[in-house]
Amino acid sequence: MRHIVSLFILTLFIAISTSAATAATPARAASAAERLVRLPNGLTVYILRDARFPLVCTRLYVRTGSANEEPGHAGISHLLEHMVFKGTEHRPKGQVARDVEALGGYLNAATSFDKTWYMTDMPAAHWRTGMDVVKDMAFQAQLDPKELEAEKNVVISELQRGEDSPMRKLYENLQVAGLKNTPYGRPIIGYVDTIKAVTAQDLRDYVKRWYQPRNMLLLVAGDIEPDAVLAYAQKLFGGLKNSGDLPVPQPLDLTDAAGGPRVEVSRGPWNKVYLGIALPAPGLRDLRSVELDVLSYLLGGDGTSAFYRKYKYEKQLVDSISVDNMSLARAGLLTITAQLDPGKLEIFWRELTGDLAKLTAKDFSADAVRRAKFNLEDGMDRAGETLNGLASWKGAIQFDLGGEQAERNLRFTQRNVDESQLQNAIARWLAPEQARVRVLAPEGAALPDLDAILQKNWPAGSGAQKTSTAETSAGKREVVQLGQGRTLILIPDATVPYISLDLMLPGGQALLKPEQQGLADLTARLLTDGSGKLDAQGVERYFAERAAAISARAGLQTFGISLTGPSRFNADYFSVLADVFSKPRFEAKELRREVENMKSAIRQRADRPLAYMFAKLNPFLYPGGQSYGFDGLGTPQSLDGFDRKDVQAFWTRQSGQPWVLSVAGSFEREAVLAFARSLPAPERRDFAVPAPVWGRDRTLNLNLPGRNQAHLLQLFKTVPPTHPDAPALMLLQAVLSGQSGLLFSSLRDEQGLGYTVTAFNRSMPETGFMAFYIGTTPDKVEQARKGFAGIIAELKAKPLPKALLAAGSNRLLGEYLRDRQSLADRAGEAATDAVLRYPQDFQKQLLDKAAALTPADVQAVARKYLEPANAYEVTLLP
Template identity: 70%
Template sequence: MRRFFSFVVLTLILALSSTVLAASEKVQNDDRTITRLPNGLTVYIIKDARFPLVATRLYVRTGSANEKPEQAGISHLLEHMVFKGTEHRPKGQVARDVEALGGYLNAATSFDKTWYMTDMPAAHWRTGMDVVKEMAFQPSLDPKELESEKDVVISELEGDQDSPMSRLFESLQTSALQNTVYGRPIIGFKDTIRAVTAEDLRAYVRHWYQPQNMLLLVAGDVEPQAVLAYSQKLFGGLTNSGDLAEAQPISLADASGGPRVEVIHGPWNKVYMGMAFPVPGLRDLRSVDLDILCYLLGGDGTSDLYRKFKYEKQMVDNISMGNMSLARAGLVYLSAQLDVDKVEPFWRELTKDMAALKAGQFKPEAIARARFNLEDNMDRAGETLNGLASWLGTVQFELGGEQAEMNLRFAQRNVDTAQLAQALEQWINPRQARVRVLAPEGAKLPDLEAILQQNWPGLDGDHAQKARAMKAGEREVLQLGAGRTLILLPDATIPYVAIDMMLPGGNAMLKPAQQGLAGLTARALTTGSGKLDAQAMERFFADRAAAIDASAGLQSFALSITGPARFNADYFSMLTEVLRSPRFEEKEIRREADSMKAAIRQRADRPTSFLFSRLNGLLFPGGQPYGYDGLGSVETLDRLTNKDVRAFWQEQMGQPWVLSVAGDFDREAVVAFARSLPAPKTDIPAPGAPTWGQDKKLDLHLPGRNQAHVLQVFKAVPATHADAPALMLLQSVLSGQSGLLFSQMRDVEGLGYTVTAFYRSMPEAGMMAFYIGTTPDKVEQAQKGFAKIIGDIMTKPLPVPLLEAGANRLLGAYYRDRQSLGSRAADAASDALLGRPFDFERQLIEKAAKLTPAQVLEVAKKYLGEANAYDLILLP
């Protein structure tokens, strides 16, 4: 009775909160202001002065669920087309205007909404608003550009089909929700994309892109009154073209369609299995029960399915479970990756476990942990401006406002065993399930449908029908002596902390035959320490909504912890144990080695990963650390033992260290903790500058794929070299939506969905690279495209405005990338470890901003010649 009462009352409150807002012109709460303009546009202004940035989001309440079947994909295609020019800005000018000021521009389409976004330096917030308004209301929609962009979208569609996880999820979604408005992929189909005309797009805009159907959100270092005044100036004169029909409820009783179990064979090395169920949508508070249920079953390393099938029985490489809540329906989905020979035992046990699943098996402390971690996800969104804008946009635009968020949090904190039992009975029903499996060509799988029917027949009759119905301080650096450095970055804006410890070493400490050992040690380091075994350590961090991670780099080793600040003492105690008393149990090392071997095999299922995994070995051959594969090889991993890991860790832990702590903490406690840590014993020499390889070409093949991948790399220099600022500036000018590569090879020639350039700096080396994903018949044209652009920038100086825009983009990206506490802590530790000054990258950007066209031309000539080039091509 209590559950029914709470659901009805909370739903009523949620509805009332929306009604109150609709009747009110302005609602203000501290630094948040919500205003509804006379034309119906809702303007949400959030003052947040932590960073010199402003995030602007324009949400439109339309997506793939609003499309006619014959126009499937039109929402996404329109989102693409707004980048092809507006009434006031020709093709490419939108991106140039934003990126020239150091801003970031993007857009996205989902099932129920489309949104346009800019992240701008605070001084240019008006430009961010101008741009999203023009994109939504004044796209040029040129028919010729439309035909070109259709090729790009279809290339994107084909690229998604090359990714097994993307293809698996699409298959689950389109089958479990087949008989609903969510039964089509967001991107549409080739024939429906081809059929869309410019007039179709204009009609779609007229119908859905109305002020009454939109939310404008502006968050950051702004004055709310100025933003509101500018919003009224920009948007106040817009009118609505007509009434919009209320979205109709969806019946979930017969949402699923097609065969219950379907196996799809393809060019994969692993089996990718998924199971999905149609469930209630976002505003139905019963979806909160499903959030908790999914977390308990497959949300983290403490969850039941992960613990049994990944950790204990080692049947899968990975397994997870989630609840995707859409406006009018939802999708609970389970996914797993595993080897062919483990499919039958896994499927038999999984189906038996699902049939026997009872809410009473979840311990109260596990339910509390799930509630705490899910709420922490909402809280942690506020760490970055982008996260804050995204979360509050979702709250206002999709949930219904602040009161609705309060209702959601209340419901989540009060989920109990009875509600979980009701969720299981109502929604986790095998008769509504849809199972999709991607398997390697020729793989023989058992009769999955028969096993499902035998082990989990589900409910019949009335039971089945019932189931269907349903603020920052100053940086401080302390040299503690004996190779110990402590960096303090206080920021009490949110109650979180990030701890990052970094040491020299990593792969640089290995012999060629030991490749993978540093990475294996990093993985094994967090699988138990002192009295805590792997599962106890998982629970320790999950109980605190915290995380621990270790990683091995080219010549560094890092250990980090992030979490709510109220548990700081626990983190420091655990970090000490991890450093001094790692368990390194042989069974855990074998599990982690198996995970690394699975990752090696899965590369072939991810073409770009496969391509880039071969890069370092080509550039730096002969067994030098810069050419190592961080995952090692299957053979090496099979040889490595507990003894090898312990020996490596003993040497690694003896190195000098840097400890960086960012966030909300007690200074004296941190200093005392740092002084208590083990003192370094040795100091290994750095590996020195690598020797570049003599072979300049590598041809690779992955049969059965749609796309080709072209990568051209030029030998360059590290970030400490005087030419590094110019290389960074060249990367910025070349990449991005307004960059030379994108604007020519994608916008004009339509050669591929993804084309970019990047400058990669390592401690003693660097590279400039050009990449495009294209179709096999356009590889030669893509190579000529690279050659043409490179030739141009090596023969004539780039215009000053272009360089200025590139410098602004670098600075804007710098600030965006350093919003989170973890990124700030890691950045400070890395600079200190490598002997670089604080804010080293920002200093490089400042130097880049002062370069002349002649200086940039000289650097381009020095590094982008054919003699420095290495070519990697991956073909189907």
């Protein structure tokens, strides 16, 4: 996380209308698209008019989080966030989600160290409902004692689920150690005993103390009229009163912020070593943190950074390494994290600690510093691409950073970071006596004496030795047939100065033989590891210097290359994309490096239960050497057998397929046409993909010892998206899933069987399935299985209410609009539809058909597909 951008994860505005002039005071100067108004009761209202999308994002921020809690009530902020979904004075349990999702909206809430926020994303016509809901949740939650006791079990299950994720557990251990002697020295979710101890009265007292209008910000962004929003905000929130004085947070002394053992190793059911170093750092509004943002990027921000280049790329000692500066309200935390094999730990640790001990600002070239600052600023600018991103960014600027002037100060400071300031940051904050090292390691792995190595290479007290003297301007989509199997799709949108290109071809895994599993993914990885005159590091630098990104991917029966970045570099992108397509280097050393990365990814699955489960799914459903059953990563044996000739042969066949180039964003039409015509014409090596044959085995039982949760997945064979029944299956899935869905309401809210309960409909080009999923405890698997069966029986027995289907249809539409805000999403969808020969706006057509369905139509597909003869089951137990 890098400075203000991290505010999204701790999660991942001004004129006054005439009618409001007597009721509110202006907070700053006027702007045509923004308003920032403070109501008489102290509530700040921030309104952003942005008509690019027919959506409205509403956020209600409360300035309280886990750092405001009493130690005996650790986790109360997060528990309260859960409880507001369990019913309010105006809406019974489940009604909040139903009211939002029935209109096609999205509902959520989040808790961080310093704030809690409630959010809705609504179709523009229903913005008032979005505001109603966040107000209802924050101020009128029922907080029923019986519901509280049930929800405590859900939160404890969530806590235990976090224990199964090594990286999540590592970051929590680092945070608790690095900031132990501060209010940030506890996990946001709390502890089992503190969660159990919270009473309904505790929650009411907490709300009374912290949920005061003057301690809050209401942000409304989207296709709205500011006058109407401000008037409605005054109606909803203007009558709220403040209940008392709020404590003023005191500055934190970070001299002794860290606590606990300097090095601590935890053993668990891991295959890899997960290692981290935590160092206390300045808070968000302390501009010294900006120097650490730049330093973090230089050390581990991207593929050109010092630690990535040395430990990941050159020496191949780690699977991943990153350096992050997390800035909180009153403090921060600088972390260095790495994932690696146990056998490589000693040499990595010796070199890393030695590098930290001798690190100076002179180690970084002027070009590297410039590149780091450019990419950090680009991360801020790019937030406005989507409405949700814009709302999150503007909310963070106003609520956390302090407003526009603070943002200007931040940007100015960042642009002017120089060698002297970097050296000061290294000397002041990379203090070995404050460093806390936390390690998760496999149960039986032999480990070196990390503490002794640390003390020898980077002893406490040595740090001082390093000190030295918007209105939319989107155009219509255009499809240009260039002939010879070449299609160009143009999606102009100049609302943000970026471009996204997606070059898509049929192929991918469908071109492989069973013994070639992994070859398509390996080729995709190698395509961006060097082309033309650029080697792998040259490609990294090329795109980092332009704040751009390129990637390639192999799907079930498609292959794509994507590129996105600031549009002022369009000519550069065209040049390098042409080289990637026509002149890939496929160097032997890069091939071996990527093979090792893929083998490592295969091993990592065992550390992530859901990833492990889904990796086993396709081979189980489609056995016998069918392409739909291939593992995209292949096997260690198949990967070890590949050489440059194999990759080149695959790419020759793959690149000879008909292609579609989709371009979205800000561009010159003729320049794009010229580029598209310059790309090689396909050799028209079309191929057919047979419909996959489903396996005869109906159950798959998996085990991962040492975990806390069980995972149950039931699947029912369905149809591809082109089938007439596809719209009804989509609608059925929408009714089943979501916080107001039938599965969530029954299995989670009523029975408390698990933290995550959902349904999803996977519709592939040649087949499909409907899936029911729950993460629960091992003793409740059978009850969850019966719960699924009960819901299915009800679906078959009687038609669903029309209102429920209307809500499901609105939810599908809302998701569709939200998912297509970014340029990359729009370019990717257009290219994929064209390659798979779907009509333009195919997904929207399915949604329109779903909206016209009757309860009898949906009941018919439930009876047809949710049958035992169509069912498969996967269970993952500890």
